[in-house]
Amino acid sequence: MFRFTLVKKDKKTKARLGFFETLHGKVETPIFMPVGTAGSVKTVTPDELKDVGAQIILGNTYHLHLRPGEDVVNHFGGLHKFIRWDRPILTDSGGFQVFSLAELKNITEEGVTFRSHLDGHKIFLTPEKSIEIQSKLGSDIMMVLDECVPYPCEKEYVKKSIKLTTRWAKRCKEAKKNQWQALFGIVQGGVYEDLRKQSAEEIVEIGFDGYAIGGLSVGEENRLMYDITDFTTDYLPEDRPRYLMGVGTPEDILECVSRGVDMFDCVMPTRNARNGLLFTSYGKLHIKREQWKLSDKPIDENCNCYTCKNFSRGYLRHLFKAGEILALRLNTIHNLHFYISLVKDIRNAIRKECFEEFKKEKLEMFKIGGDNV
């Protein structure tokens, strides 16, 4: 069971308001999905994820396959039961990590052979295998295995690559067994509009529950990423959710919602939190700075997360400088709350037909810089 409902289309932009339903509940779009790499959104509990308003999280097939292995997860009744998260989960195909983390990759028609970045053992990942792993993990949304080309990449290579991605997408669809699990196709094509169009048409032709735009946010300029996203969403059906993989900054999310994207995931809020970089309504704030030593202000006076309700910048700075794990937790809670509140506010703005003004105002605010407030 998976059903997407488009509730409203913005009149001035391509922003959309909607929701989708899964076996584990409903998700409102546009949505941001925190990344739960290896069965844990780093540093936080499932209850804290609910407290910050997370509706859906992402699990990494590559990491879970390596450790603890999909059979172990399946033994516990699937990923939801294993990690004790009863809301929707999306799993990626493992492809992105294989192409970015693993060593000694060898791509053939059949699949991709690579070595684990943990212990170097050889693994052969095929479209069928990726679906089998994701079936055992029991995610609500599975992703097809695609080839992720680096940036920059020769057009001739990308041209061949999108055809392989299309053939793999077909095999994924055929390999899918569980009715209740949704499967999303992925549009590739690098930064080439004609190839993006071709890939989108081929993937849509096969037919999926939702469509992702892959291979962006890999080093290209923001403007180019926005343009390709804008261009690609025109070739995606209205009645299916669109997911821009691995994106991005708060600015990216505002820009790409206005270009017709419904779903986002990114390690940015969690990874930056662990590096002491915090998102605020006035832009970024570096918690380790000397200037916060005696500050009794919260990270963001406009934020009502657990961290901001309870702790001062001065204390958070101290914890971070002292290398305390509590710093990483409190920072993560704030950043996730920021991202999830942002998409919530975006949904409200679309609902109230003021998304364009809202976006403009937010982007202006971000420019002030959190360190200046």
Place this chain on the structure above:
Amino acid sequence: MFRFTLVKKDKKTKARLGFFETLHGKVETPIFMPVGTAGSVKTVTPDELKDVGAQIILGNTYHLHLRPGEDVVNHFGGLHKFIRWDRPILTDSGGFQVFSLAELKNITEEGVTFRSHLDGHKIFLTPEKSIEIQSKLGSDIMMVLDECVPYPCEKEYVKKSIKLTTRWAKRCKEAKKNQWQALFGIVQGGVYEDLRKQSAEEIVEIGFDGYAIGGLSVGEENRLMYDITDFTTDYLPEDRPRYLMGVGTPEDILECVSRGVDMFDCVMPTRNARNGLLFTSYGKLHIKREQWKLSDKPIDENCNCYTCKNFSRGYLRHLFKAGEILALRLNTIHNLHFYISLVKDIRNAIRKECFEEFKKEKLEMFKIGGDNV
């Protein structure tokens, strides 16, 4: 304001039931105090500390002096406000860390000169300075500065050392300014009964709100530690709490309560948690073991902590093996809950006049070994 009330004395052992009152509330004894080294009990929030039942925590004067500095803490209104913990706090004198962590120590009548283990800068700590720092931190219970001799240590050296400790204790009492902060004296004397007696008599003669036994659990055998504790408590007044510093294992706590001790602190539950060593009602359990890979049991079926109520050994093993911070948190919550439940059960047993049987039963249970259940 500090007042200790002795509620009940066990008939078969020297165990005592009591409570003390401070500006930040009441603490029932026997009690275990989690260690909040640098303004954070590692990995957990103040709310989680309350959830596991912590009544009082310990702060390390040495660490807080180095980072962020007592003036910073004082700027925020003291340690309670800074770290957002509104229950009692005990601070040590800094002595123990100076003698164990710092480099290039030089002890004179006046005080001790040492170099910070963080950046090597020179610090001169005197009894007056220690009290000044603890006053600025605003703890409910301050400790006198004492000389902590290593183990083993020549009797002649210990003999001279306890006299210095007595003179420093006097200076600490004279330096104390805040009426509401309690000050505890510390009995030293190594493993020499006559010196322990002499130190206890001298320290009690000065007069303090409570008395600590210092210099134990530093490498000597358990039996010897128990004997010295047993011997020393006989020289301490009944109407003041007795605090055995830096002790210990669950077994140590049972043994030393029965020898007349009321207060304990130790990094063991928190540090062991971060190393994957968990305390259970059947003894120790190593969460990283292969044997837990598919186990859906909680760490301890007799435990109702957040971790045991929600997560399986299999998942906790996975998190720990994957190096996830969530593992450290969940392990810490369990171990702290274990220690704090243990002293709570001890208090109930004394109240019900069955402490000796309770102790015997517990020690038998611990011998089974958590890995065997």
